[in-house]
Amino acid sequence: MLSLLLGLGLPVALHVYIGLRLFTAPGWPAPWAAVGWGLLGLCFLVLLAGFRAARREATGFSRVIQWGAYLWLGAFGVFLTAVLASDVVGAALSLSGTVTDMHALARGRAAAVLGTVVPAVAFAFVTARGRARVERTTVALQDLGPGLEGIRVVQLSDVHVGPTLDGVWLQRVVDQVNALKPDLVAITGDLVDGSVDELRDQMTSLASLEAPLGVYYVTGNHEFYHGARAWMAEVARLGITVLTNEHRVVERGGAKLVVAGVTDHDAGHIDPPLESRPDLALAGAPPDVPRLLLAHQPRTALSLQGLRVDLQLSGHTHGGQIFPFMFFVKLQQPVVQGLATVAGTRVYTHRGTGYWGPPMRLGPSPEIAVLTLVGAPRSDGDSSQA
Known part of the structure; x- marks a missing residue:
């Protein structure tokens, strides 16, 4: 009391x-x-x-x-x-x-x-x-082969289907993504705010996401509040590739790209066997192929020393969501939104497609990110990391 x-x-x-x-x-x-x-x-x-x-x-x-x-x-x-x-x-x-x-x-x-x-x-x-704003960014990656030149990666993050965001709203987001004709879709966590039993029927439209090189998903911290293992199984049932400290190699026109994913930065505090392990996610990945890492929190980049990651896609911050909270987010995360370099790794931090808690965004608008990857010439002396 x-x-x-x-x-x-x-x-x-x-x-x-x-x-x-x-x-x-x-x-x-x-x-x-x-x-x-x-x-x-x-x-x-x-x-x-x-x-x-x-x-x-x-x-x-x-x-x-x-x-x-x-x-x-x-x-x-x-x-x-x-x-x-x-x-x-x-x-x-x-x-x-x-x-x-x-x-x-x-x-x-x-x-x-x-x-x-x-x-x-x-x-x-x-x-x-309202409708999410489409943010377009071009990122140059070393070792990106001609076959993947101009590949479009569409990123969703912090969708937060739950008490005030339902399946009708999610279908609108899916339609918006498909209209962009992505080559690859990345969903970087905080997909839901509720259990599988509560929200299963609201999530079915995810199965209609279309991308020839695949749709990939990693957990955020909110999945761990509502049963991360159950949500990983449910997302996989919908036909989406769940990356749990692992990677895939996608190929087009003879060119390859590593797509790796880790669990949420703090997952180990809730479910120790699902601790975030970038080293495990990239184990065995070809060293001469560019690497894309999906990691919910931007600060994961601070734990990548000795690992080659060409671009990390993250979310979590919501861009601050409601002014002036973006200034407090900066106390926890190295970047609040957009493309930045963190500890030598380029990180794109998504503002979030939905919202958490209050159905409000004062300042940072909801986002669907389109990242176009292009090749960058390798300068003399560059070498791949493990």
């Missing part, structure tokens, strides 16, 4: 802080302050009910409550950021002597926060639920 009360203490305090700044300090005329506090309290109760509903069997009512909880969770983060920013600006104006009427300042800050956050939350919702 004590731990529950302590756990609720911070969320309650932050909600009270928002209410004081937006509804009490401005001194709004009756009944608006009371209405604001009432709505804030209702949102907090919906948030608590949503977390409780997530642990029970899904019903129509529980889904509505979960939707409300996720929406407020995202909006709460945006409100908190805006209120904090308004306090900083207000303090600066007060200290500088620019503003002396504190009541007018409080009312102006509250109006600015409400006038900014409400449309921002609406925009974030529409962005998250």
Whole structure:
């Protein structure tokens, strides 16, 4: 009981802080302050009910409550950021002597926060639920033979089918991918937010992904929260190649490419036999063939010393998903989005096709990546690694 009360203490305090700044300090005329506090309290109760509903069997009512909880969770983060920013600006104006009427300042800050956050939350919702943006990037790989020149790798990541993303939405994503006519499809983890029993019927459209050189999948951390082994078996049943610390060699026109994949960076903490092993994934791979590594978290690149990897495809970060959280993601991951070099390895970090938790994206839009691979001349002195 004590731990529950302590756990609720911070969320309650932050909600009270928002209410004081937006509804009490401005001194709004009756009944608006009371209405604001009432709505804030209702949102907090919906948030608590949503977390409780997530642990029970899904019903129509529980889904509505979960939707409300996720929406407020995202909006709460945006409100908190805006209120904090308004306090900083207000303090600066007060200290500088620019503003002396504190009541007018409080009312102006509250109006600015409400006038900014409400449309921002609406925009974030529409962005998250809209069509994914196709991001096209060309990457030059040494030793890529002419037969694979211009190969198009289409990457999906962080799809997160679950409480608020269903099979209808996933079918739209699959149709969008197939319209791009990929040569190879890579799915770099966090495919689901739920168990196989809960989501099996929502995932069937994955079987219709089309790519002549194959569709490949690696687990993310969220699969390990919902039964990674069961999901690996289910994805394989849908006709997709699951790479569990292993690789395949694809060939076209006499040219070859190694496609390797590892389990999530932190998998070993949950299921030790499924620990991420880049060395095992690349064991026996031909040394003179370019290597593509699918690894959910970008920081896997930090553990590739002594291994040749020409390009790592990752996700996990969602690009930060909701401003300003991309700045905190940078504390854990070496890159937040796009193509970068990490510890000598080029890493493409996908912003995510879906979203986690709040159905919102404020800043980074959902993504489907198209990576076109081209050959690069080998300079003198270059040598392959094991």
